[in-house]
Amino acid sequence: MNDLSFLKPASRQIDFDNFDDRLLLYVLQYEPSFFTCISCGGCTATCSAGNLTNFNVRKIGLWLRRGETEKLSEEIQKCMFCGKCTLVCPRDINIRNVILLIKKRIAMLKNENSPA
Amino acid sequence: MNEPDMETKTKIRWSEYNKEIANDKFFYLRSCIRQNFNPGAEKVFLSILQNKLGKEVYDDPHHTTCSGIGYHSDIVPFETFQTMVARQFSLMTERGYKNCAVSCITSFGGYNEVLSTWKEFPEELEKTRENLLKATGRTFEIPENLSHACDIIYKFRKEIAAQAPYRLINKETGEPLKIVDHIGCHYAKIFPEKGVGGSEYSRVLTGMIEAWGGEAVDYPERRHCCGFGFRHYLIKNNRSYSISASRKKFESMQPYQPDMILTNCPGCNMFLDRWQYALAQIEGKVYGGKNGIPVLSHEELAALVLGYDPWKDIGLQMHQMDVEPLLDKIGVEYDPKLKFTGVKGQYINEPEFTGCLARTD
Amino acid sequence: MNNKHVAVIGGGIAGMEAASVLARQGLKVTLIEKQANTGGKLNDWDHLFPDFSSPEVLVNSLATKTKDSGVNTVYNTEISRIERAGKRFELRANQDARFYADAVLVASGFNVFDATIKEEYGYGLFGNVITSVDFEKRMKKHGQLHTIQGTDPKRVAIIHCVGSRDAKVGNTYCSKVCCITGIKQAIEISEMLPDCEVFCFYMDLRLYGSKFDSLYLQAQKRHKIQFIRGRLSEAAERADKSIQIKAEDTLQGRPLRMTVDMVILLVGMEPGASTSQLIQKNQMTVDENGFLKSANVHCARNQSTQEGIFMAGTAICPMAVNETIENARSATTEIIHFFENRRP
Incomplete structure (x- = not known):
């Protein structure tokens, strides 16, 4: 038999029909203001961490909405919790809290997934 | 009235659109992939035109590849490609033909791209004439009509139906066979006006299916690419992209349980056929039929309903997916033992197994 | 005089x-x-x-x-x-x-844009693709929204700019009222069917009226309407009559696929x-x-x-x-x- 292991069938497409909403639902439960985000990018423009790294707060919000848990858990480590994003948000979203909630939920999911 | 800042299109319904397809006297342009992987398809196409429809078609042994695969892989420059195409046209001119019948979808898109370039930029045509003359001493005329082989089968689909001993109907149940179509991207996605029904709702294959008694099944990823995509496939590291595109199509058609896939493009035909096998090996999954969904081209299907022999005339043993379940449903008479015999009855060797997964029984 | x-x-x-x-x-x-x-x-x-x-x-x-x-x-x-x-x-x-x-x-x-011209959206072909005008007619006549199968839709996509700002159909201007109509209809669906997810696919949201932006905020806050910045490329019917739609999530720069029970096309105004x-x-x-x-x-x-x-x-x-x-x-x-x- 030929070795076909180099073929990795996958898709870059966002598959809305099968997405992991465990993070999103948790954040919305405790910080419902996140619903009103319009992806204006004000947060990203003012972000202290984003000025030094390729960290993008606006994308954190988008990934949260699309259930990209794996990407988020790595990216979120770059936030320094200065809170400037929250100050500039035109929709008055507590972005700092959104980030905190994501971190908290990721930690919870890790515990759930690891064997006791 | 002020001129709008943006060029706007006319409001036409593409699904009602008809293109011009020549009636007779064709100069045949072969396909590299088709003549290597499914040589019977091209042979039987010529036979259908000459023997069943009484048309004149010339198959010139001097013609070469159009080099379209090289062009789309950034190996052959556009200037060279234009000259290659011009040489084909010069052979046509020399033989006194004015209508091209193109076997390959890549070539068809390429010829149309070159013709359109010459129309928009006449200096390119002049340069090509010069290049061809310098290189070969040849001159050429621009064809009056350039049709794909599937356009011609579509045009004469009713004549074929009238002569056909078989219909695309399940012999046991009396129900029409469920057939999904896949149109090669370069058939009408580059120039929608070059396709029967435009690019979104090309009727070219569904028209045949319906004329021959089958049911054309619309499936969500019908317009999606098969994944061949030239540089996606030709570089080994990119082949995951190619197979992912095919898988998307198989997943989308699976719920409809199609009896077969009908294609008009040699590349798509090969990939939709072979990738079913590769996916089965990787994922252990079969997307339809007992051991895969048969994939046939327009010529092969036309020949099948016209009663040509599936092995000797059409060469259907060249497909990885077994066609026997389809033959049985239609009621085509064939000898299973003769599958791997050649035209002269000799044994032509056979693969380890056909279909998706080796049978355990 | x-x-x-x-x-x-x-x-x-x-x-x-x-x-x-x-x-x-x-x-x-x-x-x-x-x-x-x-x-x-x-x-x-x-x-x-x-x-x-x-x-x-x-x-x-x-x-x-x-x-x-x-x-x-x-x-x-x-x-x-x-x-x-x-x-x-x-x-x-x-x-x-x-x-x-x-x-x-x-x-x-004015005339309402004939959505059958935008063939890739499947209006007139697929029973679960309707226009904003059809929505109003149905609501006026029956006071409810059902799929062609007779079920309550669980997920609806509202498509902005159908027949407006589209050189392909010959209309490059903005019909101006569709954005707010979409938000209004999204809120109506959500009020009628609280379990139904509603998505608006837009290129730009043009909410020019003095009360329009508050309706947008209300749609997000109270009705959890989701807004995706991306233009629909195609709609196709699945075996169960639901509609598969494709767009780019432009803010992420990735293609997106979604299955919805109904699609509502916000058709524009023509001369x-x-x-x-x-x-x-x-x-x-x-x-x-x-x-x-x-x-x-x-x-x-x-x-x-x-x-x-x-x-x-x-x-x-x-x-x-x-x-x-x-x-x-x-x-x-x-x-x-x-x-x-x-x-x-």
């Missing part, structure tokens, strides 16, 4: 408002409507943005005003020609009827079908979008390029209901000035 006669073409809200105002100023007014009743397209509409009020109340009050002010309304009459006849105008109708007027007001409205007829045999012209051209877009919006012929409402450009009524009133002022300044 009292013996002057004005013919108003079109008995929609612009025509009714203008006719009644002119009649109250003492002019003789004939309102010519091609259908059997006045009210135009609003007769099919269920609720208006941004206050969810009933168009029926509005249409009825305009009809009463028109009647009480002494307007002569003619029904089932479609004007095909406006020709100058000396200092007056001769209007010809379909069945040889003729009208004479000292000034004409064209309030012939009225009679526009091309009405500009023949006179000096009227159309603008680059095919709507009737104003003598000046700032200070003579209601004056056509033919002296003595005026325009009101969506015959000029896409407008919301309240703008249409304001625009109709402004047209009456221009007509009165026209008579006052004209030498006998």
Whole structure:
């Protein structure tokens, strides 16, 4: 038999029909203001961490909405919790809290997934 | 009235659109992939035109590849490609033909791209004439009509139906066979006006299916690419992209349980056929039929309903997916033992197994 | 001025408002409507943005005003020609009827974009793809929204800019009212079916009205409507009659696929079908979008390029209901000035 292991069938497409909403639902439960985000990018423009790294707060919000848990858990480590994003948000979203909630939920999911 | 800042299109319904397809006297342009992987398809196409429809078609042994695969892989420059195409046209001119019948979808898109370039930029045509003359001493005329082989089968689909001993109907149940179509991207996605029904709702294959008694099944990823995509496939590291595109199509058609896939493009035909096998090996999954969904081209299907022999005339043993379940449903008479015999009855060797997964029984 | 006669073409809200105002100023007014009743397209509409009020109340009050002010309304009459006849105008109708007027007001409205032209969206092919106009008609008739299978939709996609801002269908302008209509309909769906997810696919959200942005906020906050910045590339029916749609999530830069139970296409406004007829045999012209051209877009919006012929409402450009009524009133002022300044 030929070795076909180099073929990795996958898709870059966002598959809305099968997405992991465990993070999103948790954040919305405790910080419902996140619903009103319009992806204006004000947060990203003012972000202290984003000025030094390729960290993008606006994308954190988008990934949260699309259930990209794996990407988020790595990216979120770059936030320094200065809170400037929250100050500039035109929709008055507590972005700092959104980030905190994501971190908290990721930690919870890790515990759930690891064997006791 | 002020001129709008943006060029706007006319409001036409593409699904009602008809293109011009020549009636007779064709100069045949072969396909590299088709003549290597499914040589019977091209042979039987010529036979259908000459023997069943009484048309004149010339198959010139001097013609070469159009080099379209090289062009789309950034190996052959556009200037060279234009000259290659011009040489084909010069052979046509020399033989006194004015209508091209193109076997390959890549070539068809390429010829149309070159013709359109010459129309928009006449200096390119002049340069090509010069290049061809310098290189070969040849001159050429621009064809009056350039049709794909599937356009011609579509045009004469009713004549074929009238002569056909078989219909695309399940012999046991009396129900029409469920057939999904896949149109090669370069058939009408580059120039929608070059396709029967435009690019979104090309009727070219569904028209045949319906004329021959089958049911054309619309499936969500019908317009999606098969994944061949030239540089996606030709570089080994990119082949995951190619197979992912095919898988998307198989997943989308699976719920409809199609009896077969009908294609008009040699590349798509090969990939939709072979990738079913590769996916089965990787994922252990079969997307339809007992051991895969048969994939046939327009010529092969036309020949099948016209009663040509599936092995000797059409060469259907060249497909990885077994066609026997389809033959049985239609009621085509064939000898299973003769599958791997050649035209002269000799044994032509056979693969380890056909279909998706080796049978355990 | 009292013996002057004005013919108003079109008995929609612009025509009714203008006719009644002119009649109250003492002019003789004939309102010519091609259908059997006045009210135009609003007769099919269920609720208006941004206050969810009933168009029926509005249409009825305009009809009463028109009647009480002494307007002569003619029904089932479609004007095909406006020709100058000396200092007056001769209007010809379909069945040889003729009208004479000292000034004409064209309030012939708009046409709804025919979504079957946008073939890749599957309107007319797939039962679960409907337009915003179909939505209003269904809501008015049945008061509920069902899929073609008769079930409550669990996920609905609302598609902005269908037939607007699209060079492919020949309309490069913005129809202006669709964004807010989409948000209004999204809220209505969410109120009717709280478990239904509603997504709006937009290129830009153009919420120009003073109350429109608060409706947007309300849609997000209270109704959890989701907004995805991406234009639909295609819709296709699945075996179970649900619709698979594809778009780019442009903010992420990735393609997106989603299965929905229903798709609602926010169809735009196009120039009225009679526009091309009405500009023949006179000096009227159309603008680059095919709507009737104003003598000046700032200070003579209601004056056509033919002296003595005026325009009101969506015959000029896409407008919301309240703008249409304001625009109709402004047209009456221009007509009165026209008579006052004209030498006998």
